[in-house]
Amino acid sequence: MPDLSVNFAGIHSPNPFWLASAPPTNSGYQVMKAFDAGWGGAVWKTLGVPVVNVSSRYGGVNYRDKRLIGFNNIELISDRPLADNLREIEEVKKRFPEHAVIASLMVQSRQEWHDIVRASQDAGADGFELNFGCPHGMCERGMGSAVGQEPRVLQMIVEWVMEVAQKPVIVKLTPNISDITEPALAARRGGADAISLINTIQSIVGVDLDRFAPYPIVDGKGTNGGYCGPAVKPIALNMVKNCAQHPGIKLPISGIGGIENWRDAVEHILLGASAVQVCTAAMHFGFGIIREMTAGLSQYMTEKGFETIDQMVGRALPNVLHWEDLNMKYQVTAHINADKCIGCQLCYTACEDGAHQAIGLQAGTRVPAIIEENCVGCNLCSLVCPVEQCITMERTDDGTQHLTWKERTAAQTIPTEFNDERAGGRHHWVPEPAAALGKERHKTLPGKARLLNGVTEAPAS
Ligand SMILES: Cc1cc2nc3c(=O)[nH]c(=O)nc-3n(C[C@H](O)[C@H](O)[C@H](O)COP(=O)(O)O)c2cc1C
Ligand code: SF4
Numbered sequence: 298m299p300d301l302s303v304n305f306a307g308i309h310s311p312n313p314f315w316l317a318s319a320p321p322t323n324s325g326y327q328v329m330k331a332f333d334a335g336w337g338g339a340v341w342k343t344l345g346v347p348v349v350n351v352s353s354r355y356g357g358v359n360y361r362d363k364r365l366i367g368f369n370n371i372e373l374i375s376d377r378p379l380a381d382n383l384r385e386i387e388e389v390k391k392r393f394p395e396h397a398v399i400a401s402l403m404v405q406s407r408q409e410w411h412d413i414v415r416a417s418q419d420a421g422a423d424g425f426e427l428n429f430g431c432p433h434g435m436c437e438r439g440m441g442s443a444v445g446q447e448p449r450v451l452q453m454i455v456e457w458v459m460e461v462a463q464k465p466v467i468v469k470l471t472p473n474i475s476d477i478t479e480p481a482l483a484a485r486r487g488g489a490d491a492i493s494l495i496n497t498i499q500s501i502v503g504v505d506l507d508r509f510a511p512y513p514i515v516d517g518k519g520t521n522g523g524y525c526g527p528a529v530k531p532i533a534l535n536m537v538k539n540c541a542q543h544p545g546i547k548l549p550i551s552g553i554g555g556i557e558n559w560r561d562a563v564e565h566i567l568l569g570a571s572a573v574q575v576c577t578a579a580m581h582f583g584f585g586i587i588r589e590m591t592a593g594l595s596q597y598m599t600e601k602g603f604e605t606i607d608q609m610v611g612r613a614l615p616n617v618l619h620w621e622d623l624n625m626k627y628q629v630t631a632h633i634n635a636d637k638c639i640g641c642q643l644c645y646t647a648c649e650d651g652a653h654q655a656i657g658l659q660a661g662t663r664v665p666a667i668i669e670e671n672c673v674g675c676n677l678c679s680l681v682c683p684v685e686q687c688i689t690m691e692r693t694d695d696g697t698q699h700l701t702w703k704e705r706t707a708a709q710t711i712p713t714e715f716n717d718e719r720a721g722g723r724h725h726w727v728p729e730p731a732a733a734l735g736k737e738r739h740k741t742l743p744g745k746a747r748l749l750n751g752v753t754e755a756p757a758s
């Protein structure tokens with residue numbers, strides 16, 4: 298049985314799954330319920346001078362039959378008195394001493410930072426997360442992402458906190474910045490023990506076409522909010538990777554953004570996170586999702602032979618290169634598994650209009666055919682095909698050659714002129730423009746493909 302427990306920058310928890318600072322961690326009632334369900338830690342809803350929120354507060358992006366693939370909010374930090382939150386933190390810690398309870402904090406002056414850090418550690422918090430990420434409401438008051446976007450200010454505040462903190466300090470970063478490593482480096486310079494990312498992405502999730510106002514609508518008006526949920530995972534993963542690979546940062550990372558199941562969590566961990574946080578999925582499906590998350594993670598670790606979480610951290614990083622270091626001699630070609638094909642021909646349309654005209658329709662069957670010599674191996678058809686493993690990308694080079702853009706640059710074999718013979722497009726087939734139109738489509742095209750009756754016909758093979 299693998300060991301799921303983590304020691305994140307000195308903070309212990311029975312598993313790597315923490316609830317992120319947000320409505321699910323707004324009260325002791327919720328955090329106790331979550332721990333009882335199996336969550337390893339919780340970052341309390343951000344504490345500071347309590348706020349007053351608006352109604353409504355959330356907007357969602359639904360995609361086809363899926364609800365909330367993206368989630369947007371315009372709410373602020375905790376609207377509950379600090380004393381109530383601290384009393385409940387103390388109560389939770391007494392009942393769950395082995396679980397991680399982190400106080401998320403956001404205040405303004407040095408004195409306020411000192412006061413709230415001392416008060417939270419007196420209440421028994423295991424660590425602090427400095428909220429430098431909120432992209433709405435608080436940044437207009439010089440807090441949240443306004444700090445996260447100013448590395449020098451961020452560093453100064455971290456230094457203030459380190460003057461009094463006796464527990465580990467995590468700096469939560471905003472993704473609303475062009476280079477996430479800059480505030481991460483500032484956190485390190487300030488003396489932080491760890492970083493967490495990402496907070497929400499500044500966004501407008503949609504506009505009401507009748508009321509001419511963005512969602513969520515507050516008395517006919519709206520404002521930009523913070524975006525999160527499954528849709529932001531790719532952005533979060535890239536930023537986690539950027540921080541994990543940076544040689545100057547070298548801080549433990551708590552990965553946040555779009556984590557809904559154990560697979561999402563493992564992706565964050567393989568790219569360098571040593572613990573993860575979840576918000577939207579807990580708001581959408583409730584605390585019970587933790588059971589599938591811990592069971593799935595445990596099974597994955599057993600299958601892969603990992604005994605501890607630490608053994609997994611960053612395992613994918615050596616395989617994340619710069620584009621210029623990828624092997625340009627590697628070649629894949631699409632292959633259709635006729636037994637699985639349902640004949641929808643979505644692949645044909647996608648390749649014909651959106652890629653390289655390398656799929657033909659065949660007389661007498663709805664199963665399209667790949668015209669191998671035209672296929673550049675872009676993947677588009679396999680991505681649009683609705684049947685799992687129906688279109689597979691098969692390796693077609695012999696694996697003996699390896700050449701990168703960097704090597705080609707050094708060897709001076711890269712295209713350097715507008716009409717260079719060495720341009721990549723010179724080496725795959727492109728139809729003549731007129732072949733797209735009416736009668737011209739009957740002409741025979743180069744390559745094996747022929748146009749017949751308005752469709753590209755693949756040869757019977
Ligand atoms: C309604 C809502 C309120 C949030 N409030 C806070 C907050 O008070 N402090 C904070 O640091 N992050 C806050 N967040 C951001 C989350 O902690 C988290 O960083 C973000 O939602 C990305 O994770 P997810 O994709 O799992 O939702 C909030 C998010 C939501 C949706
Ligand atoms: S998209 Fe997939 S299922 Fe549809 S025709 Fe192409 S190969 Fe067949």
Ligand code: SF4
Nearest residue numbers: 648672673675676678
């Ligand atoms: S991989 Fe790209 S070029 Fe090849 S058949 Fe599919 S869509 Fe066309």
